[in-house]
Amino acid sequence: MTSEMNMEEKKMIKATINGIEVEVAEGGSILDAARTVQIKIPTLCKHPDLDATGACGICVVRNKANGRMLRSCCTPLENGMDLLSEDAEIVEVRKTVLDLLLSRHPNECLTCARNQNCELQTLCADFGVRRETLPNIVPDLPKDDSTKCIVLDPRKCINCGRCVDVCQNMQDVWALSFLNRGIDTRMAPAGDISLAESPCVNCGQCSAHCPTGAIVEYEETDVVWEKLHDPETYCVAQIAPAVRVAIGEAFGQPIGTNMEGKMYAALRRMGFNAVFDTNFGADFTIMEESAEFVKRFTKGEGELPLITTCCPSWVDFMEKYHSDMIPHFSTCKSPHEMLGALAKTYYADKMGVDPKKIYMVSIMPCTAKKYEIRRCNDMSSSGCQDVDVSLTTREIARMFKQSSIDFVNIPDGEADSILGDYTGGGVIFGATGGVMEAALRNAVWMVTGKVPEKPEFEAVRGLEGIKECKIDLAGKEVRIAVAHGLKHVEEVLDKVRAAKTSGGELPYHFIEVMACPGGCVGGGGQPYGVTNELRSKRAAGLYKCDTECAQRTSSENAHVQKVYAEFLGEPLSEKAHHLLHTHYSTKRAYQR
Amino acid sequence: MAEQTLVDDIAIISKRWKNKEGSLIMALHDLQSRFGYIPRDAALELARQMEIPLARIYEVITFYHLFKLEPPGKHVVSVCMGTACYMKGGEKLLEKAKETLGIEPGETTPDGEFHLQVARCLGCCGLAPVVTINEELLAKVRAEDLENHLSACKGKEEGKGDAS
Ligand code: SF4
Numbered sequence: 167m168t169s170e171m172n173m174e175e176k177k178m179i180k181a182t183i184n185g186i187e188v189e190v191a192e193g194g195s196i197l198d199a200a201r202t203v204q205i206k207i208p209t210l211c212k213h214p215d216l217d218a219t220g221a222c223g224i225c226v227v228r229n230k231a232n233g234r235m236l237r238s239c240c241t242p243l244e245n246g247m248d249l250l251s252e253d254a255e256i257v258e259v260r261k262t263v264l265d266l267l268l269s270r271h272p273n274e275c276l277t278c279a280r281n282q283n284c285e286l287q288t289l290c291a292d293f294g295v296r297r298e299t300l301p302n303i304v305p306d307l308p309k310d311d312s313t314k315c316i317v318l319d320p321r322k323c324i325n326c327g328r329c330v331d332v333c334q335n336m337q338d339v340w341a342l343s344f345l346n347r348g349i350d351t352r353m354a355p356a357g358d359i360s361l362a363e364s365p366c367v368n369c370g371q372c373s374a375h376c377p378t379g380a381i382v383e384y385e386e387t388d389v390v391w392e393k394l395h396d397p398e399t400y401c402v403a404q405i406a407p408a409v410r411v412a413i414g415e416a417f418g419q420p421i422g423t424n425m426e427g428k429m430y431a432a433l434r435r436m437g438f439n440a441v442f443d444t445n446f447g448a449d450f451t452i453m454e455e456s457a458e459f460v461k462r463f464t465k466g467e468g469e470l471p472l473i474t475t476c477c478p479s480w481v482d483f484m485e486k487y488h489s490d491m492i493p494h495f496s497t498c499k500s501p502h503e504m505l506g507a508l509a510k511t512y513y514a515d516k517m518g519v520d521p522k523k524i525y526m527v528s529i530m531p532c533t534a535k536k537y538e539i540r541r542c543n544d545m546s547s548s549g550c551q552d553v554d555v556s557l558t559t560r561e562i563a564r565m566f567k568q569s570s571i572d573f574v575n576i577p578d579g580e581a582d583s584i585l586g587d588y589t590g591g592g593v594i595f596g597a598t599g600g601v602m603e604a605a606l607r608n609a610v611w612m613v614t615g616k617v618p619e620k621p622e623f624e625a626v627r628g629l630e631g632i633k634e635c636k637i638d639l640a641g642k643e644v645r646i647a648v649a650h651g652l653k654h655v656e657e658v659l660d661k662v663r664a665a666k667t668s669g670g671e672l673p674y675h676f677i678e679v680m681a682c683p684g685g686c687v688g689g690g691g692q693p694y695g696v697t698n699e700l701r702s703k704r705a706a707g708l709y710k711c712d713t714e715c716a717q718r719t720s721s722e723n724a725h726v727q728k729v730y731a732e733f734l735g736e737p738l739s740e741k742a743h744h745l746l747h748t749h750y751s752t753k754r755a756y757q758r
Numbered sequence: 759m760a761e762q763t764l765v766d767d768i769a770i771i772s773k774r775w776k777n778k779e780g781s782l783i784m785a786l787h788d789l790q791s792r793f794g795y796i797p798r799d800a801a802l803e804l805a806r807q808m809e810i811p812l813a814r815i816y817e818v819i820t821f822y823h824l825f826k827l828e829p830p831g832k833h834v835v836s837v838c839m840g841t842a843c844y845m846k847g848g849e850k851l852l853e854k855a856k857e858t859l860g861i862e863p864g865e866t867t868p869d870g871e872f873h874l875q876v877a878r879c880l881g882c883c884g885l886a887p888v889v890t891i892n893e894e895l896l897a898k899v900r901a902e903d904l905e906n907h908l909s910a911c912k913g914k915e916e917g918k919g920d921a922s
């Protein structure tokens with residue numbers, strides 16, 4: 167169905183808000199309608215990614231015809247409505263909602279991870295809340311940092327319901343829920359256990375959607391400062407693809423601006439001995455993964471479809487809920503793990519540094535990478551832990567701010583040339599469809615001996631939850647699916663299961679999954695305020711960077727080829743298997 | 759609780775309610791009648807068999823006060839509040855039970871000996887007012903006798919005489 171037909175089918179609703187005419191497609195809320203004419207009605211529970219629940223009650227507007235107040239987030243606009251977004255009483259109601267929330271909220275702004283970035287704090291500032299009008303009774307609930315990826319502080323929860331909706335419906339994990347009811351309602355891991363014992367896959371999407379400091383990343387900046395100040399430690403860093411196009415937001419830069427040059431320079435000033443780029447690791451992942459695919463596809467060695475494994479939340483989800491798919495999983499480690507292993511072997515050897523002294527800091531858009539670095543023994547393939555700590559974009563932005571660096575104006579620096587150069591194939595890893603596109607480019611090269619003339623595979627790009635397409639690989643049809651947001655996984659896997667049971671034709675040969683909607687650009691550790699518009703703009707930043715690369719296919723990375731020639735041999739060699747691959751096992755969703 | 763019995767017990771419940779609209783509450787009722795409360799491993803097994811996330815099950819259990827997550831006291835005292843029992847002094851009996859045990863319906867005494875609950879009609883209205891202590895049915899109970907009945911079972915094993 168074309169969008170034009172869609173427009174025709176959908177009736178348009180006309181009304182006025184504050185005397186301004188508005189028009190939205192039938193079913194659209196008053197809140198959405200208002201936004202189209204730059205009327206910004208405050209909300210605390212409604213998020214653009216999520217369905218309205220009307221939980222917070224701050225978004226009330228008045229229907230002038232009968233004087234009634236309506237919750238604009240969950241009331242559809244009706245023809246001829248005459249609405250008012252503000253009057254004295256509405257403002258009073260909004261202030262009362264804030265008063266009530268504050269009466270159960272700790273007064274801890276100055277020491278809160280969301281200070282200056284909190285939707286509740288901002289509204290209190292905007293509405294000039296100057297004193298507490300009600301006695302402050304904060305529920306006595308403990309923090310939960312059991313995952314060491316995200317931290318729950320239920321005292322700061324305002325019961326907006328976003329995280330529960332995200333975890334249950336967007337991610338289909340069902341780790342979070344509400345317990346009890348009425349005044350006793352509280353957000354808690356399913357069945358009131360610790361989050362680490364729950365099915366949580368550490369994606370951090372709950373933290374990305376929480377309006378307050380009730381769910382935040384597990385902060386590890388202190389230990390990195392300690393290592394940077396220790397002369398005995400050889401500190402190295404690597405930057406994930408998606409970080410460079412998002413970190414600028416923390417410094418007031420336009421969304422999608424590529425800040426990699428600033429990051430390289432700032433990291434060096436902070437004292438890192440070497441600055442690598444995870445894009446280089448991504449080129450390696452592609453070399454290994456496309457070799458794996460071509461082996462399964464052309465030689466029939468191993469199960470098809472092949473499923474990508476760069477996303478640790480997805481890996482954890484699969485091990486807990488879809489472990490029948492283990493034979494389909496690529497054994498490739500994710501890019502930063504490959505790079506970590508190479509840094510502590512190949513690089514250490516080349517530079518004459520004791521690998522035990524190397525401290526590898528991964529800078530990731532992701533909270534789950536904090537879990538991944540200790541996922542299993544394979545993550546210590548170099549003899550010590552390959553990646554020592556994984557920081558989120560939000561944490562590194564804070565470190566830059568702490569280190570007296572004028573981040574926006576610092577002259578661009580460069581990555582180290584060993585383990586730092588990358589191709590366009592490496593940088594697009596950060597967007598949904600990017601791993602698939604990079605792998606396809608390389609598969610074409612492997613099968614035909616030539617890199618694709620047109621490197622773009624547009625069909626796998628964009629924010630559609632499940633993208634399917636067929637690609638011609640040297641005369642053979644390759645069927646592909648790309649899913650992002652874990653709720654979309656089951657549909658894809660069920661098709662595979664059905665075909666396997668019936669013995670019918672496989673629906674796909676190659677599947678990419680990323681847990682976060684939009685892929686890593688929308689990761690749980692990225693700057694706050696994620697929406698589809700933001701995801702698209704960050705992804706556009708990556709695709710722009712791709713087109714600016716002289717080489718677009720991972721095999722063209724001369725340094726990658728050099729590491730193979732000098733150290734690893736060839737893709738899927740025994741050494742490559744030892745350092746760059748891993749294995750999976752069935753896990754219980756509930757630890758108790 | 760032996761693993762296999764648990765799986766079998768719950769299979770009966772889930773077979774009865776699986777894939778029926780809004781049946782989770784009924785399944786939980788069955789579960790609670792079976793165990794006297796909702797043990798965690800039983801909830802997990804029910805989640806698995808009915809293909810309902812555990813999160814949803816706990817949302818329901820904690821939303822409705824009648825579901826219990828803790829094992830009730832050793833002796834479950836049910837005071838019938840069906841119409842007949844109510845008419846014949848059930849309310850006085852409940853007051854007496856509350857006073858003697860020092861707890862409200864739905865609560866368990868701190869020593870874990872008694873759990874007090876209100877029962878709907880027990881189907882023996884001719885014997886009203888009725889109180890049950892575990893499986894034992896006390897007919898035409900008078901408030902002044904209730905205390906004796908209660909102290910008689912203190913220290914006894916659940917539901918049985920101390921003969922064995
Ligand atoms: S959650 Fe927001 S309002 Fe609450 S303490 Fe933190 S910054 Fe302040």
Ligand code: SF4
Nearest residue numbers: 333366367369370372
């Ligand atoms: S990190 Fe992801 S899986 Fe874990 S609670 Fe948050 S949304 Fe759910």
Ligand code: SF4
Nearest residue numbers: 323324326327329376
């Ligand atoms: S933890 Fe945050 S997102 Fe979840 S209900 Fe509480 S305030 Fe809302």
